[in-house]
Amino acid sequence: MQLHSDRPIAVDVRDAVKVYGDFTALKRVSLSIHDNEFFTLLGPSGCGKTTLLRMIAGFEDVTEGSIALFGEPIAALPPHKRPVNTVFQNYALFPHMTVLDNVGFGLEMLGRSKSEARKRAGEVLDMVQLSQFSSRKPSQLSGGQQQRVALARALAPQPKVLLLDEPLSALDLKLRKAMQLELKHLQRETGITFIFVTHDQEEALTMSDRIAVMSAGELQQLGDAREIYERPKNRFVADFIGDTNLIEVTVDAVAEGQAKCHLGGGHALICDAVEGVKAGDKVHMSMRPERLFLSEEPIAAEGFRGTVRENIFIGTDITTIVALNEGPDFTIRASNSSRGNSRVFDIGAEVVVNMEQGAGRLLTD
Amino acid sequence: MAMKSYDLRQYPSFKAITIFCLFILYAPLLVVTVYSFNDSVSITNWEGVSLRWYAEVFTGAESEKFKIAARNSFVIALIAASASTVMATFAATAILRGGRFKLRTASFGLISLPLMVPEIVTAVATLIFFNAIGVDRGLITILLAHIAFCIPFAYLPISARMQGIEATYEQAAMDLYATRAKAFTRVLLPLMMPGIISGWLLAFIVSLDDFIITNFVKGAGVETLPTAIFGSVKQGIKPNIMAISTMLLGVSVVMVTLSWLISRRDNNK
Helix, strand or coil, rough: CCCCCCCCCEEEEEEEEEEEEEEEEEEEEEEEEECEEEEEEEEECCCCCEEEEEEECCCCCCEEEEECCCCCCCCCCCCCHEEEEEECCCCCCCCCCCHHHHHHHHHHHHHCCCCHHHHHHHHHHCCCCCCHHHCCHHHHHCCHHHHHHHHHEEEEEEEEEEEEEECCCCCCCHHHHHHHHHHHHHHHHHEEEEEEEECCCCHHHCCCCCEEEEECEEEEEEEEHHHHCCCCHHHHHHCCCCCCCEEEEEEEEECCCEEEEECCCEEEEEEEECCCCCCCCCCEEECCHEEEECCCCCCCCCEEEEEEEEEECCCCEEEEEEEEEECCCEEEEEECHHHHHCCCCCCCCCCEEEEECCCCECCCC | CCCHHCCHHHHHEEEEEEHHHHHHHHHHHHHHHHHCCCCCCCCCCCCCCCCCHHHHHCCCHHHHHHHHHHHHHHHHHHHHHHHHHHHHHHHHHHHHCCCCCCHHHHHHHHHHHHCCCCHHHHHHHHHHHHHHHCCCCHHHCCCCCCHHHHHHHHHHHHHHHHHCCCCCCHHHHHHCCCCCHHHHHHHHHHHHHHHHHHHHHHHHHCCCCCCCHHHHHHHCCCCCHHHHHCCCCCCEEEEEEHHHHHHHHHHHHHHHHHHHHHHHHHHCC
């Protein structure tokens, strides 16, 4: 993990509010994005992530609060005076210009000569391996190529921050995966701060240095991929990022950083306590399916007895659904390896659901 | 195979009705065109192929009158089409790109309304207006009237084209450091060009063949091609009128074909 906190702050959003008529799209969001960081705004559609991106780009005005770029307030500047560039979701390549002129457009608008703009555009096209297409029109390129032209066009003027608005959503899965890596490499090579908007949690985990999970116009959690996946702050984050078992539990006792709990059917377990949880509370617990495993006989004191209901083969993994005796259903994932397969049981088998150390995480809301 | 029963061409008498409609539409034009090549003073008896009526148009007794009228018509159509296209382009930009403003729907309605108003009403109103402000009738009044009534015709294809252009293109331009004006000239205007050209061609044709309004606002002795043709026809239809009409038809066909070719080339991009 790289440390970003000691780098200068590239974008500082303070108490940003965006109101459209009687709808509040963004409710007092504050976050700081560091220089040279791959930062992702992640959330379902309508969570305010694109609104925030467009506010940074200058396409939406800020109802309340402030946005600063390397210390300079920019909320009042029109888009063409902000040293940020955007890769649009539908690319928005100018259909009447060649690929080369598209990529050189920003530099030309900055007052560079046409020949200088073209030279630099050629270099950037080289970087995304598209120089052989420079005299084509955008419509003569495939979706993936258009994507890379859009990227080259936004990078050519060497912006201080690059904004990417779900740029991979129109590509098929294979191409998307390849582009994820390419984007990550480009970010490292250029050293430009990337702010990436997506609703795809896997994409966010793959590429980002840090992720801001948003929902209903609010920031839910900010952290690196591992933090957000393994230590979700609330039910929304636990549920939105990856698959999880969200189980209601009752806290029986809290002592020495450990919480004794039981779930429906009386199954007891011990897990790490979190702040704000006390004996008698009814809270939710998140347990990732891959951190659970099945056995025929109990291995430790805490194991939940149940019956295998279903086995689903998904190639890399086998997902098993187990109904606890008088308790909730659990989803357990075993890798499709010899070790994982030894933990798969036939439908109807009586099994014990075991938790790995630290697999259960209590959520306060 | 089941799909076939829904094919329009499978309906009974599809062919007959189609031919009948095409006949109604084009028979008069065909008659005029064919008889313009008739080697006879009569407009109904066919006496062989000849170009004598075309020669008559350019050299005959009325040729001077028609030449002046044709020049007036083309000059007016050229200026009226250009002026109204510029105004329609600005109007479309304001209405479609000006964001939400009060009376936006009303503006659109006001621009398109003249298309629905009976032309005779517009003609009378325009005449009364010119009288009221005390302008002498002549080429200028014709030109002003044409510019005014051509605006909605130019506006329709321009706004239709503009509606198809996503706002993200201009946003992308502005994101790439273009000012609003640069985004307009470098991105929006080139993308709108096919619509602007069709708008101009439509306005040109409408101006070229306008009769009613022109007849009301033209001064004595000032003629455009349609009013000159009408004046000539009042003394009886001569075959030279058919020759002029055929040439006008030719101009229209060329214009419409151009407009079609331009829009087609754009779709192929």
